[in-house]
Amino acid sequence: MTFRMKLLAGMCALLSFVGGVALATSPAPTQATTELPRHQVPASKDGNLVVGMCDGETSLEVKGVKEGQKLTREQAMRVSGDLMDAWRKKNPDANWDPTPPPVLAQAPKQPTQGTPNPPAGVQKPAVGSSVREGGITADSGGKQVRKEAGVNIQDGQTYGAFTSRDEAIWAASTEQFVKEGHRVFHDAEALGGTVAISCDMCHPDAANTHPETYPKYQVQLGRVALLRDMINWCIENPVRGIPLADGDPRLRAMEAYIYAQRKGTKLDYGKK
Amino acid sequence: MRTPSGVALSLAVLLSVHEGWANPPASAPPPDPLPPGVSAVLWKVSVPASAAPTPEKVALGEKLFNDKRLSLDDSVSCATCHDPNKGFTDGKTVSEGVKGLKGMRNSPTVLNALFNGSQFWDGRAATLEDQAKLPILNPVEMAMPTPEAVVVKVRAIPEYATTFQQVFKRDVTYDDLAAAIAAFERTQFSGSARFDRFIFGESKALTDTERRGWALFNGKARCNACHAGNAVNPLFSDQKFHNIGVAAHKQDFPQLAREGLKVVRLGDEKQIDELALQTRFSELGRFLVTKQENDVGAFKTPTLRNIGITGPYMHDGSLVTLWDVIDHYNKGGVANPFLDGGMQRLGLTEAEIDDLVSFLFTLTDERFAKFNTQELARQRARKGQRPERDTAVAMGKKGNLGDLAPNPDLAVKNPADIGVYGTETLAKPASTKQP
Numbered sequence: 001m002t003f004r005m006k007l008l009a010g011m012c013a014l015l016s017f018v019g020g021v022a023l024a025t026s027p028a029p030t031q032a033t034t035e036l037p038r039h040q041v042p043a044s045k046d047g048n049l050v051v052g053m054c055d056g057e058t059s060l061e062v063k064g065v066k067e068g069q070k071l072t073r074e075q076a077m078r079v080s081g082d083l084m085d086a087w088r089k090k091n092p093d094a095n096w097d098p099t100p101p102p103v104l105a106q107a108p109k110q111p112t113q114g115t116p117n118p119p120a121g122v123q124k125p126a127v128g129s130s131v132r133e134g135g136i137t138a139d140s141g142g143k144q145v146r147k148e149a150g151v152n153i154q155d156g157q158t159y160g161a162f163t164s165r166d167e168a169i170w171a172a173s174t175e176q177f178v179k180e181g182h183r184v185f186h187d188a189e190a191l192g193g194t195v196a197i198s199c200d201m202c203h204p205d206a207a208n209t210h211p212e213t214y215p216k217y218q219v220q221l222g223r224v225a226l227l228r229d230m231i232n233w234c235i236e237n238p239v240r241g242i243p244l245a246d247g248d249p250r251l252r253a254m255e256a257y258i259y260a261q262r263k264g265t266k267l268d269y270g271k272k
Numbered sequence: 273m274r275t276p277s278g279v280a281l282s283l284a285v286l287l288s289v290h291e292g293w294a295n296p297p298a299s300a301p302p303p304d305p306l307p308p309g310v311s312a313v314l315w316k317v318s319v320p321a322s323a324a325p326t327p328e329k330v331a332l333g334e335k336l337f338n339d340k341r342l343s344l345d346d347s348v349s350c351a352t353c354h355d356p357n358k359g360f361t362d363g364k365t366v367s368e369g370v371k372g373l374k375g376m377r378n379s380p381t382v383l384n385a386l387f388n389g390s391q392f393w394d395g396r397a398a399t400l401e402d403q404a405k406l407p408i409l410n411p412v413e414m415a416m417p418t419p420e421a422v423v424v425k426v427r428a429i430p431e432y433a434t435t436f437q438q439v440f441k442r443d444v445t446y447d448d449l450a451a452a453i454a455a456f457e458r459t460q461f462s463g464s465a466r467f468d469r470f471i472f473g474e475s476k477a478l479t480d481t482e483r484r485g486w487a488l489f490n491g492k493a494r495c496n497a498c499h500a501g502n503a504v505n506p507l508f509s510d511q512k513f514h515n516i517g518v519a520a521h522k523q524d525f526p527q528l529a530r531e532g533l534k535v536v537r538l539g540d541e542k543q544i545d546e547l548a549l550q551t552r553f554s555e556l557g558r559f560l561v562t563k564q565e566n567d568v569g570a571f572k573t574p575t576l577r578n579i580g581i582t583g584p585y586m587h588d589g590s591l592v593t594l595w596d597v598i599d600h601y602n603k604g605g606v607a608n609p610f611l612d613g614g615m616q617r618l619g620l621t622e623a624e625i626d627d628l629v630s631f632l633f634t635l636t637d638e639r640f641a642k643f644n645t646q647e648l649a650r651q652r653a654r655k656g657q658r659p660e661r662d663t664a665v666a667m668g669k670k671g672n673l674g675d676l677a678p679n680p681d682l683a684v685k686n687p688a689d690i691g692v693y694g695t696e697t698l699a700k701p702a703s704t705k706q707p
Contacts, residue, residue: 136562138512138572139389141398145562146539165317165389165511172313173504 037222039237043067051195052237053083054202056220058090071196076188080201083238095272097208125174125260137163174256181257184250191250192241199234199254206261213271228255300324308472309463309577310384313504318387323401325455328439333456336449341429342422343414344370350407350453353379359581359640360460365589369413376554378589381582383462383637384575389511393571393587394558396544400454405446406545413549419446462577462637463506470634471503478634485631488620492676493601493628497614498573508576508635513558515569516615517606518586523555525608529568532556536563557587568610580633580644583651591660593651594629599660604671617666619676 041052041059049062049069060083065071071079088096134151136144138161184190185206188198203209211227218225221233228251232243244251299316300323306312319325325333336342340349353367354360360382362368367379377393385391391403407413408422416422426432427444436444439452467486469477478486489495501508532553537543544560547553553560558567571587585591591600600606602625604617620628629651636644664670 136564138395139398140395140562141390141402142396142539142541142544142561143402144398149538161512163389168317169314169505173502176504 037220039220039233041237049195051079051083051197051240053087054220054234054237055087055090056233056237058083058086060086070194073188073196076196076198077201079195080197080238084202125171125178135161137161139163139165177253177256178260179257180249181253181255181260184254185257188239191235191239192244193235193239195238195240197238197240199231199239202234202238206258209258209261210271211255211258211262212265212267212269214269216270216272227258231255231258303459307461307463307468309465309468309506310461311504311506314387314506315461319458323399323451323454323458325458326439329452329455330459332435332439333452333454335435336453337456341425342408342416344416347371348414350404353407353413354382357643359383359578359636359643361582363583365584367413369407369410370415373412373415375410375412375549376551377549377587378584380574381578382457382460383578383582384460384507386458386461387507388509388572388575390572392548393574394544394548394561395513395572396541396548396561400457401447401450402541404450404453404457406541409542410545410549422446422449462639464638465577465635466638467631467634479630481627481630482634483631484624485627485629488624488628489631492624493598493618493620494614495576495601495628499576501576506577509573511573513567513570513572514612514614515557515571515608515610516600517569517608517611518571518600519555519588519590520569520606520608520611523552525555525568525610528553528556529559529565532559533563536560538563554588566610569608570610570612576632576635578636578640580636581640581647583647592657593654594632595625595651595655595658596660598625598628599658599662599666602666603660603662604665617668617671617676619667 037056039052039056041050044050044061044067047066049065049067049071050059051062052059060079062071062075062079065075088094134148136148136151140148185199185203188196191198199206209227214227214230215224217223218230218233221229223229225233228246231251231254235241235243298321300319300321302312302315302319306315337350337354340346340352342349348370353362353364353369355362361379364379366377367375369375380393386400389395391397391400392406397403397406405419408416409419416425423444423446426436426449432444436442436448440448442448466477470486489499498510498512498514499508500510535553536547536559547560556568558570558572559565561567579585579594583591583593585594585597591597598620601615602618602620605611605615633644633648662670668676
């Protein structure tokens with residue numbers, strides 16, 4: 001067995017192991033587990049819309065809007081702004097990064113189909129480290145092979161010999177994934193929200209999402225949470241949508257976006 | 273498809289990272305609009321500004337592509353083996369050139385060839401331009417003796433003499449002729465398959481059978497190990513070279529490679545072209561180009577776009593139907609010292625093979641819908657003849673070809689739903705609802 005074959009066999013074993021784990025840990029939606037806390041917002045006496053805050057306690061009655069009615073994006077931003085103010089008053093010492101006022105940071109109108117979301121953040125995926133310089137690659141035609149034949153590098157790895165074409169494709173794929181997350185994050189409709197509140201209203205440019213602090217014990221969830229658990233909590237309240245499945249492309253994309261926005265931040269799991 | 277400006281930007285940043293790309297060559301702007309299954313990013317990666325297919329070049333290239341006068345006895349054009357009506361292939365096992373002479377390789381499709389990392393089954397040409405020059409000169413294809421002879425012949429045709437002057441502002445050259453043909457080929461992108469409708473959210477565009485096939489594709493059948501696709505790279509090909517053991521039982525690879533080492537002149541594209549089409553060295557595949565041991569018997573992963581209408585399959589056209597192809601993979605290919613490490617038995621049942629084949633037929637562009645249906649019927653009619661089938665090996669009752677990937681549990685998690693292709697990257701995610 002050559003070294004290459006061993007390497008391949010090892011990689012395959014690893015891949016099949018990962019695949020096995022992925023399948024083994026697939027959620028079984030029918031299996032009921034212990035009851036987890038939920039934020040039940042109180043009903044309004046006048047039948048007004050009540051929006052809950054992510055702390056699992058606070059709620060806000062929206063005067064003039066009946067339960068089941070939709071808010072405009074402006075109304076939704078006012079509601080989320082009021083909720084944020086309430087939270088800040090309750091938690092004056094909280095670790096909350098100053099953010100630009102949401103109204104300035106975000107598009108003034110609820111995005112309708114065809115109008116673009118606010119531009120995505122400036123973070124870009126890391127690229128370029130695995131492309132070696134010179135040598136024969138899968139993109140080399142006969143002429144380049146002759147030119148590169150004397151290059152003193154180890155050639156001949158089917159799976160490791162990546163080209164700049166590969167890198168370009170990977171970078172663009174990652175970028176699109178993050179962009180899709182940016183779209184969902186800013187789009188109440190895509191989130192499955194029923195009251196026009198979207199993530200960006202409390203977390204402009206994904207500020208204060210602190211993805212680097214997960215996993216951590218999240219008090220209002222009553223358990224150790226991953227970032228996606230917290231996203232889902234916010235989707236219930238204040239977004240007023242249905243939690244997304246772990247494998248839901250929208251959830252995956254939002255996770256990607258949030259992590260991308262915190263590029264360079266040191267991982268610090270468990271941090272409050 | 274919308275092109276996010278961020279993608280273009282990141283691409284520019286990325287390309288500038290590498291020394292070789294210190295000044296990234298500008299890309300030609302992609303056509304607008306592009307079909308859903310064609311990626312603007314991949315276009316920019318693949319088409320440098322200098323090779324932009326201008327309408328004049330394309331028109332000239334199309335005429336040349338269909339002109340039999342480019343061959344020695346006016347009997348063969350590019351379109352003979354790359355027939356636009358047959359998905360730009362010829363449907364033959366191996367291609368036939370002048371006087372019915374046969375080569376050693378199956379004609380690959382021109383559709384989406386512009387996105388390939390390299391051209392030919394062994395990647396001996398890096399660009400479409402380099403590719404176009406070789407068949408015209410190959411003795412068993414179009415058989416012109418030299419580039420100069422082609423130029424003399426084309427210059428003598430008045431309409432070409434004037435058109436070349438108009439397009440390239442000079443007399444006919446072999447380089448310009450290849451550039452025109454390449455320009456035409458850069459208009460032959462294809463990405464309006466039923467699959468694309470499905471991935472763009474029309475969940476009913478695929479039947480249950482086809483959806484199961486898509487799940488197998490990304491799961492138990494492990495097709496995506498080499499044929500992965502996503503919205504940025506929708507070719508379903510890694511553009512790498514793998515020995516999967518096609519026709520391995522016909523030769524002693526180590527012996528052939530030893531002989532090949534003495535014969536092959538590195539970088540001599542003309543010689544490699546002739547070895548590939550006229551000699552038993554053809555089976556050495558990528559090794560002919562690189563002379564590297566691990567490339568023995570390795571051939572390029574072809575695109576799966578339009579696969580239903582571009583049979584017969586593999587570099588030598590030795591597999592007649594997609595059922596044969598899946599049979600080949602199901603038993604882990606044919607053992608040989610250079611077999612790719614990813615080749616292991618798959619343990620697919622007959623029903624799963626049917627699902628997988630059904631799915632593959634959804635990758636055909638809808639402009640060939642009728643042809644696709646005919647081909648599916650024709651291939652299905654041959655289901656009784658399955659020369660590659662070895663159920664005992666595939667199911668692990670015989671041989672020792674590795675462990676199986678687990679059966680996808682479609683009730684719990686369908687890989688089709690988590691978007692291996694591109695729900696995670698598309699502007700509009702594919703529906704996760706059951707049809």
